[in-house]
Amino acid sequence: MQADPSLAASIQNLSKNYALAGETVRALRDVSFDVPSGDYISIMGPSGSGKSTLLNLLGCLDQPSSGNYWLGGDDVAAMNDDELSETRALRIGFVFQSYNLLSALTVVENIEVPLYYSGRITPKLRKRCLDLAKRVGLESRLGHRPAQLSGGQQQRVAIARSLVNDPRFMLADEPTGNLDSKTTDEILELLRELNEEERTIILVTHEPDVAEQTKRSIFLHDGSIVSDERR
Amino acid sequence: MAHWLRTVRLSIKSVLLHPLRSTLTVLGIFIGVASVIWLLAIGEGIGRAAEEQIASLGATNIIVRTIKPSADEMGDGAYGLTRNDYVRIVATVPTVAKAIPIRILSREFRYRTRAFDGRMVGCTPDYAEVTHLKIDRGRFISDADVEGENNCCVLAAESATHLFPYGEPLGAKVMVDDQFYTVVGVMKSRAPSAGIGGSLAAEDYSKDVYTPITTLWRRNGDMAIVTKPGSFQRDLVEVSQITLQVDDRENVLQTAEIIRNTIELEHEMKDFGITVPLELLQQARITRLMFMLFLGLIAAISLLVGGIGIMNIMLATVTERTYEIGIRRALGAKRRDITRQFLVESTVLSVAGGSLGVLAGLLCRPMSVWIRMLLFHWFPESMEALPEIIRTVEPQMVSWSIPLAFAISVFVGIGFGVYPATRAARLDPIEALRRN
Incomplete structure (x- = not known):
């Protein structure tokens, strides 16, 4: 059942079960939806609804218990650990709620990290790191450590980092969850720009304000999709 | 390549993040590597000392000496090697290249009003060559003299300076x-030869006066x-004494055995002894082996303890940095990237310890002098024994001990780093990320 390659991703009957204290927890139940190229989707739902599980699967951090996940034309469920790592390195841009920067490294070193794992550190790509830092407005903080930056600045570093390998597919896990409203607007503006560059973005949030900025909202409840609306 | 360099740089950085912890961790490796270098240096020193000793006594020499038996065994006072023994050895043992009969007496030597007590050594012309004596003026005893x-x-x-503090001894009558x-003739001075534990006392040549053995027999x-x-x-x-020179080093031990059997037949009293300097090698080998075992044990234990220390600290590091591992995995690090990062780090640790150990190893010579001084000061009796x-012993640095030390520390770093590194790589990225 090959998916349409023009889709950025296609999710078919995706389920994920966990064994927790001897009981099977069905975190995700038969979730299906298509993600056209250039889409901007927000995934919403109460805690425990399966948002994070879904994002982990989409981010190739985890494998589904059943169902299929096609990324471009490739079946993620069939990948081994190395192939998953490679996919994460080359094709997916990650932005996290808690930024997930390496505290021992400087801004520019943090932005460079994905390069090491995509196996291509060229002078050109290193220059790209500087350009990205400039793009997110941090050219004056290149030598700073994450602890010396504000939350908004840290999230910008994380966004710059996610763009290093120029992924067409971006995942954001509550990227504005720890930020005040002004910074939230700035980050959302940045994401909107990225979407305008034909990058597909899937964003998990529980804030309706944030979801409103996206093109499409999917609501999860108890591991199932309860609504899928395009604005 | 750039990949590896970067990983190494990163590891050094993270090791330097905890300088005290890292230093304590590498102590075991430091001691282990230093022990290995010391062990090789001391072994080499012992080996060389033995070689020198053998060279001074002559590696191809066999020394057969008269030993005075106990009084009740002796009877009429006649004992020891005989002219007959000498003749038989020369006639029957083909591997003997040179044989020198020697008779030593204690005598007082006088010249005009000066006198001194010395050794009168009756010998043959080969004596000078076999005992490494060099002529200074005149000539040594010749075949014609004998x-x-x-x-x-x-x-x-020294005998010459005693008797002739001023004036030329050549031609004078003692x-x-x-x-x-x-x-x-007058000989050049020669350092005393070392004794061989028990079987041959150290020999001092400084109070000698050499004379043809035939003259000595006739006159005394x-x-x-x-x-x-x-x-x-x-x-x-x-x-x-009969000093024998064997034609080839290979034949020394065998010849010594033949000579023992030849002489034993005529000597029921056990009034002779045979010393083979080459046997010193055997002795030196045993001493060397002892040292090697001893220091080798210390090295092995230190390296083991050091390795466990590294493993321990690396496990702690893995736990400490679980979050970092999670981030790196999420950004696309493969398992083997994580494994490599932690392996390189444990290797950096152990190589740092190894480098310090090499430094301590280079200080082996001055430090061994120091240690010996202190030991002599604290335990004079046991040191004398x-x-x-x-x-x-003078430790001698062995050139390949440094690459060896490095190889050992790399090996320990990798060996004891494998488990923590594998553990780090096996972490589930999602679990690891949650550890914030």
Whole structure:
């Protein structure tokens, strides 16, 4: 059942079960939806609804218990650990709620990290790191450590980092969850720009304000999709 | 390549993040590697000392000596090696290249008003070569001297200065008992040869006067009378020592055995002893082996403990940095990237310890002098009891011990880093990320 390659991703009957204290927890139940190229989707739902599980699967951090996940034309469920790592390195841009920067490294070193794992550190790509830092407005903080930056600045570093390998597919896990409203607007503006560059973005949030900025909202409840609306 | 360099740089950075912890961790490796270098240096020192000792005694020499038996065994006072033994050895053992009969007497030497007590050594011309004596002026005893039983002598350098503090000894007549010997040569001075534990005392050549053995036999006979207050002893000895030179090093031990069997037949009293300097090698090997085992054990234990220390600290590091591992995995690090990062880090740790150990190893010589001084100061008795070769050993650095030390530390770093690194790589990225 090959998916349409023009889709950025296609999710078919995706389920994920966990064994927790001897009981099977069905975190995700038969979730299906298509993600056209250039889409901007927000995934919403109460805690425990399966948002994070879904994002982990989409981010190739985890494998589904059943169902299929096609990324471009490739079946993620069939990948081994190395192939998953490679996919994460080359094709997916990650932005996290808690930024997930390496505290021992400087801004520019943090932005460079994905390069090491995509196996291509060229002078050109290193220059790209500087350009990205400039793009997110941090050219004056290149030598700073994450602890010396504000939350908004840290999230910008994380966004710059996610763009290093120029992924067409971006995942954001509550990227504005720890930020005040002004910074939230700035980050959302940045994401909107990225979407305008034909990058597909899937964003998990529980804030309706944030979801409103996206093109499409999917609501999860108890591991199932309860609504899928395009604005 | 750039990949590896970057990983190494990163590891050094993270090791330097905890300088005290890292230093303590590498202590075991430091001691282990230093022990390995010391062990090799001391082993080499012992080996060289033994080689030198053997060279000074002559590696191809066999020394057969007269030993005085106990009084009740002796009977008429005749004992020891005989002229007959000498003749038989020369005639029957083909591997003997040179054989020198030697008779040594204690005598007073006089020249005009000066006198001194020395050793009168009756020997043959080969004696000088076999005992590494060099002529300074004049000549050594010649075959003609031995044949003609000439009344001549050659003085050791120190004997010459005793008797002739001023003036030329050559041609002068030295008086022994009531007889005169014309001085025909003076030797260069020679350092005393070392003794071999038990079987051969150290030999001092500084008070020697050499004379043809035939002359000595003719003039002094075989009888030596020792008088002490209240006692009178008569010894009948024909030959004090026969020094043999074997044609090839390979044949030394075998020849010594043949000679033992040859002489034993005629000597029921056990009034002779055979010393083979080459056997020193054996002794040196044992001493060396002892040292190697001892230090090797220390090295092995230190390296093991050091390795466990590294493993321990690496496990702690993995736990500490679980979050970092999660981030790196999420950004696309493969398992083997994580494994490599932690392996390189444990190797950096152990190589740092190894480098310090190499430094300590290079200080081996001055430090061994120091340690010996302190030991002599604290435990003089037990130090005196040690074999001389250990008391006086000079460590010699072995050039390949440094690459070896590095190899060992890399090996330990990798060996003890594998488990923590694998554990780090096996972490589930989602779980690891949650550890914020």
